[in-house]
Amino acid sequence: MKLAVIAYLLVCFFLPVQASTPSFEETFGLDLFDKGKNKVRLGMFSNESGDTSSWSIDFKLNKDIGIGQPSYPNKDKDQFILPTTGPVFTMDELLAIGQNDYSDLSDIQKERLFAAIDHSVDDYSVFHINLSAEGLLALDKEKNLKDFTQFRAQGTYKKWRDNQYTYGGGIFATYETDQSNDNAQIAYGVSVNAQFYFHQGKANEYVFLKLDYAQVDPTDNTQRLAILNGDKSTFHRWEMDATVQFQISVQEIDKVELSYRYFYEPGAPTEVAAAGMNNFALFTAGIFFQKGWFIAFSDGELPFSVQKEQIVELGWSHSFN
Amino acid sequence: MAYKWQKNYACTTVFAVFRSKSMLDQQTVPSAFDQAGNTKLGTLTYFPRTNTDATLLDNQATMMANMFVNHMANLGVINEMEEEGTTKHDVKQKLKDIFKDGSKTLKDVAETIDKMIKFFDEE
Numbered sequence: 057m058k059l060a061v062i063a064y065l066l067v068c069f070f071l072p073v074q075a076s077t078p079s080f081e082e083t084f085g086l087d088l089f090d091k092g093k094n095k096v097r098l099g100m101f102s103n104e105s106g107d108t109s110s111w112s113i114d115f116k117l118n119k120d121i122g123i124g125q126p127s128y129p130n131k132d133k134d135q136f137i138l139p140t141t142g143p144v145f146t147m148d149e150l151l152a153i154g155q156n157d158y159s160d161l162s163d164i165q166k167e168r169l170f171a172a173i174d175h176s177v178d179d180y181s182v183f184h185i186n187l188s189a190e191g192l193l194a195l196d197k198e199k200n201l202k203d204f205t206q207f208r209a210q211g212t213y214k215k216w217r218d219n220q221y222t223y224g225g226g227i228f229a230t231y232e233t234d235q236s237n238d239n240a241q242i243a244y245g246v247s248v249n250a251q252f253y254f255h256q257g258k259a260n261e262y263v264f265l266k267l268d269y270a271q272v273d274p275t276d277n278t279q280r281l282a283i284l285n286g287d288k289s290t291f292h293r294w295e296m297d298a299t300v301q302f303q304i305s306v307q308e309i310d311k312v313e314l315s316y317r318y319f320y321e322p323g324a325p326t327e328v329a330a331a332g333m334n335n336f337a338l339f340t341a342g343i344f345f346q347k348g349w350f351i352a353f354s355d356g357e358l359p360f361s362v363q364k365e366q367i368v369e370l371g372w373s374h375s376f377n
Numbered sequence: 378m379a380y381k382w383q384k385n386y387a388c389t390t391v392f393a394v395f396r397s398k399s400m401l402d403q404q405t406v407p408s409a410f411d412q413a414g415n416t417k418l419g420t421l422t423y424f425p426r427t428n429t430d431a432t433l434l435d436n437q438a439t440m441m442a443n444m445f446v447n448h449m450a451n452l453g454v455i456n457e458m459e460e461e462g463t464t465k466h467d468v469k470q471k472l473k474d475i476f477k478d479g480s481k482t483l484k485d486v487a488e489t490i491d492k493m494i495k496f497f498d499e500e
Binding site: 087090095116118120134135136137138139142143144145147150151153154155156168169170171173175177178186188190208212214216219222224249251253257258259260262264266297299301303310311313314315340341342344346348350352354 | 384385386389390392393395396397398399401402403404405406408410413420422423425426427428429430431432433435436437439440441443444447448450451452453454455456457458463464465466477480496497498
């Protein structure tokens with residue numbers, strides 16, 4: 057009953073953002089390739105009114121190369137301390153712990169279970185290079201609905217502090233294109249990021265912030281060149297990314313995610329500003345339920361989006377046995 | 378031979394650490410142990426769903442790997458390491474790669490730690 061009320065409220069919440077057709081388009085798909093962090097997926101994507109939809113290939117490829125070893129200041133704490141006698145918990149007791157039932161545990165076991173973690177073991181810095189490619193290629197070339205294709209290489213320094221917060225930064229170069237490859241550009245610059253966890257040692261609630269500053273070469277951006285009469289001058293661009301994830305005290309809802317990305321070209325030529333190409337923003341929100349259902353909503357556009365769209369996705373994820 | 382999700386120390390430890398509210402608190406893992414092994418990591422609370430940023434995912438996987446190993450070490454279920462000298466960091470690095478991949482399952486996590494760690498139910 058409670059779930060039905062929540063579902064009704066969610067429908068009411070999302071209806072105003074829809075245009076004339078009050079129906080959600082279900083998103084579903086099939087993995088074509090899935091190995092490690094590399095994935096290629098065929099799926100159906102639709103806009104909020106359901107009048108534009110297309111089979112699309114969603115791809116994500118990633119390679120991380122660590123440079124040297126992380127500098128661990130607490131090497132002694134990095135060793136496992138093994139019990140001299142037998143195990144502290146039986147397998148049945150571990151199953152009960154997994155079901156959050158601690159009633160049959162002894163005081164010594166509870167002490168062990170709730171022992172304060174020494175978070176200083178996870179205080180280190182690391183440098184790595186990351187190569188990634190991601191995008192959404194609509195099979196119908198005129199219907200790229202959500203994102204733009206991007207190849208990115210970056211070198212990053214990361215400082216990890218006591219499982220409470222992390223920050224880092226580095227340099228990057230990207231190749232960005234729209235789905236039809238009619239417009240493409242290269243951007244290179246610096247990037248900084250930080251992430252703060254609401255509770256030390258808990259991954260479920262956080263704020264993530266990222267700021268990029270890039271010089272962009274628009275040589276292959278035919279849309280921009282047409283507006284500027286062929287002027288191929290490089291320009292600068294800011295990108296801001298803010299994401300927050302939190303949980304609420306409604307048992308059926310696992311978590312809420314909110315994400316906002318904003319691109320801004322300072323001092324853009326009048327023609328670019330008039331065409332609305334000097335800033336782009338994309339807001340995405342998702343409500344994820346315990347049983348696997350989710351509702352995701354996105355509004356806005358990224359550079360090279362074909363048109364400004366509001367997309368609502370209603371889905372269900374399940375791990376089949 | 379394919380690794381089996383069963384009642385051994387590796388699998389029950391993964392189940393306890395992932396589901397317990399006092400540890401990783403991933404409540405989308407089914408409460409029934411038998412069904413939990415096939416749970417995909419991409420459906421868990423920690424896994425970012427609306428933002429695909431590589432740095433964000435790396436941070437989340439790092440936090441999960443750090444805390445999984447820290448909790449497991451506290452539980453006192455490890456008899457010895459398969460390879461002498463294996464550190465917590467070594468196990469964390471292996472798990473971090475697993476935790477970044479949403480298509481991996483709890484069974485894959487159990488298999489990974491079982492290869493590196495000798496639990497009390499193993500010869």
